[in-house]
Amino acid sequence: MLTVSDVTKYYGKFKAIEHISLDFENGTYALLAPNGAGKTTLIKMITTLLAPTEGEILYNGAEIRRLGAEYRSLIGYLPQKFGFYKNNTPVQYLDYLAALKGVPKAGLKERIGKLIELVGLSESANTKMRKFSGGMLQRVGIAQAMLNDPKILILDEPTAGLDPKERVRFRNIISELSRDRIVILSTHIVSDIESIANRVIMLKDKRIYRNDTVDAIGAELEGRVYETFIPNGERMNIGGGFLLSSRQERGGASVRFYSEEKAEGTLCTPDLEDFFLVAYRDADDSAKWS
Ligand SMILES: Nc1ncnc2c1ncn2[C@@H]1O[C@H](COP(=O)(O)OP(=O)(O)OP(=O)(O)O)[C@@H](O)[C@H]1O
Numbered sequence: 001m002l003t004v005s006d007v008t009k010y011y012g013k014f015k016a017i018e019h020i021s022l023d024f025e026n027g028t029y030a031l032l033a034p035n036g037a038g039k040t041t042l043i044k045m046i047t048t049l050l051a052p053t054e055g056e057i058l059y060n061g062a063e064i065r066r067l068g069a070e071y072r073s074l075i076g077y078l079p080q081k082f083g084f085y086k087n088n089t090p091v092q093y094l095d096y097l098a099a100l101k102g103v104p105k106a107g108l109k110e111r112i113g114k115l116i117e118l119v120g121l122s123e124s125a126n127t128k129m130r131k132f133s134g135g136m137l138q139r140v141g142i143a144q145a146m147l148n149d150p151k152i153l154i155l156d157e158p159t160a161g162l163d164p165k166e167r168v169r170f171r172n173i174i175s176e177l178s179r180d181r182i183v184i185l186s187t188h189i190v191s192d193i194e195s196i197a198n199r200v201i202m203l204k205d206k207r208i209y210r211n212d213t214v215d216a217i218g219a220e221l222e223g224r225v226y227e228t229f230i231p232n233g234e235r236m237n238i239g240g241g242f243l244l245s246s247r248q249e250r251g252g253a254s255v256r257f258y259s260e261e262k263a264e265g266t267l268c269t270p271d272l273e274d275f276f277l278v279a280y281r282d283a284d285d286s287a288k289w290s
């Protein structure tokens with residue numbers, strides 16, 4: 001078990017996150033928060049790349065930086081900014097990284113082949129990566145993080161730049177991988193994790209804002225999310241409500257909104273996306289809608 005125990009991180013005098021406590025067991029954990037909330041900071045501490053200013057991170061009761069190489073051999077990591085050697089093929093690249101990481105030579109060729117198959121790149125295994133799409137590169141990134149068959153797989157914004165089809169493929173890969181390990185992934189895109197996260201960890205104001213299941217978080221807004229149809233030419237009036245989304249339809253728009261007071265419209269089942277939009281409504285719009 002991995003435990004983050006009352007961790008606070010300062011960059012100089014700037015406090016990035018404070019009093020974070022979390023427990024991780026096998027399964028998929030999504031760190032869901034807008035830009036700048038502290039996702040990468042927390043992830044880098046879990047990888048030992050950064051040290052907490054206060055608090056500690058424990059693996060089976062031992063402090064991870066003290067465990068050192070023993071702990072690092074248990075983790076796989078896809079950084080948010082990931083460098084590729086574009087003249088390499090996936091096979092060459094994984095081979096090179098395996099050597100860097102000290103992955104044993106025995107059985108390595110087979111392992112690389114299996115990983116390439118797992119991420120759906122068998123047909124491009126010997127193609128130079130300069131021709132790859134963003135999604136293909138991210139999949140090479142996941143494969144390299146899996147080289148040592150990690151007990152803890154950490155993916156920082158793994159879906160950035162993926163198209164819808166690649167997102168579906170990504171979700172399937174993660175579901176497969178999370179069966180017998182801890183998977184921690186960060187994102188600010190709700191739909192990427194809605195169907196695969198066992199738990200969602202939301203950060204706000206430098207602290208944990210929610211740590212619960214997708215369903216439980218969505219259900220918090222029960223009785224406060226409405227949908228209404230606004231015919232063309234009529235002004236939208238959702239009272240003091242907060243607009244969540246609007247969809248053009250024949251003759252008008254179907255509008256989904258949040259209201260703390262009873263409002264005109266049909267009550268609907270709230271979901272994680274609704275909660276995310278409401279939770280961060282005062283934050284920068286680009287983060288909410290991207
Ligand atoms: N090396 C650093 N020095 C100073 N401040 C930093 C440093 N790294 C991050 N920060 C600040 O700490 C806060 C958290 O940053 P962090 O990168 O952890 O957020 P994030 O949730 O990963 O954001 P994004 O979604 O943009 O990747 C931000 O305000 C950021 O500007």
Ligand SMILES: [Mg+2]
Nearest residue numbers: 039040041080
């Ligand atoms: Mg980040």
